[in-house]
Amino acid sequence: MQPEAMDAQSREHPMRAAELAVGALACLAHGDLETAGALVERADEVAERLDLPGQRAAAARARAGYLCARGDLEAATQAAAAAIAHYGHAGMPVFRAQAMLVAAEIDGKRGDFATATGRIAAAREEFAAAGAHELLTAATTAQRKLAGHRSVSGATMLSEREREVAELAVQGLTNKDIAEKLFLSPRTVEDHLGRILRKLGLTGRGGIAHKLAELDRPD
Known part of the structure; x- marks a missing residue:
């Protein structure tokens, strides 16, 4: 040294x-x-x-x-x-x-x-x-x-930020668009989406809207 x-x-x-x-x-x-x-x-x-x-x-x-x-x-x-x-x-x-x-x-x-x-x-x-x-x-x-x-099952519990990202993804925004809208880096958005998909038991964005509707449905 x-x-x-x-x-x-x-x-x-x-x-x-x-x-x-x-x-x-x-x-x-x-x-x-x-x-x-x-x-x-x-x-x-x-x-x-x-x-x-x-x-x-x-x-x-x-x-x-x-x-x-x-x-x-x-x-x-x-x-x-x-x-x-x-x-x-x-x-x-x-x-x-x-x-x-x-x-x-x-x-x-x-x-x-x-x-x-x-x-x-x-x-x-x-x-x-x-x-x-x-x-x-x-x-x-x-x-x-x-x-x-x-x-609420830990597998389906989304944080407030994850919920924001998920809702924007459902609207069809790209990672870059979401990053700009939420003042995050694209890498951070990617990390959030990865956790969202794991928690919702999905492999792609396609099923996010349906899963969010299930979470919001009254018991």
Whole structure:
């Protein structure tokens, strides 16, 4: 390694991985998976260099969210478990509890409601013990989301953004057209469509309209 690179590494901000992770989560919230993925990779690299449990935890938590958004629930579960473990080693109970809620959301999407319920209960206990009573609202929200997954099969539950993409696809818009309309990259639209087709059990766009009608049909 060159001296300049070693000096740069030694000056690495100790919270840099967490900063990158926060940026990744913000991109996920806006449906920008492409940028989120790049930030997650950078967060992992920085966390590896820093070798601090709190930073490893932040990077793992962001990776869990990213993998979940891409539909890779098995890998997302592993990343969430790593985040919980690292936050435990770092002595950060509130963040550990927040990672539990992330894991619970993934469990719910996998259909493992018993494990998800247990994680939410454990998170509530952590929040209460730490005096973070305002975060109990987050646990309540997670519980409501879990109830929604129980009432609607995880295989057919579309996120708000996925629903938008699906409805535009039904109108005959191309990936490029959808990307421009929703201010996304074509790659992100492609990722969304891939998840939509998997969740709806389809192999092409042709059946999306029929499936959406089924989801909207009253019981």
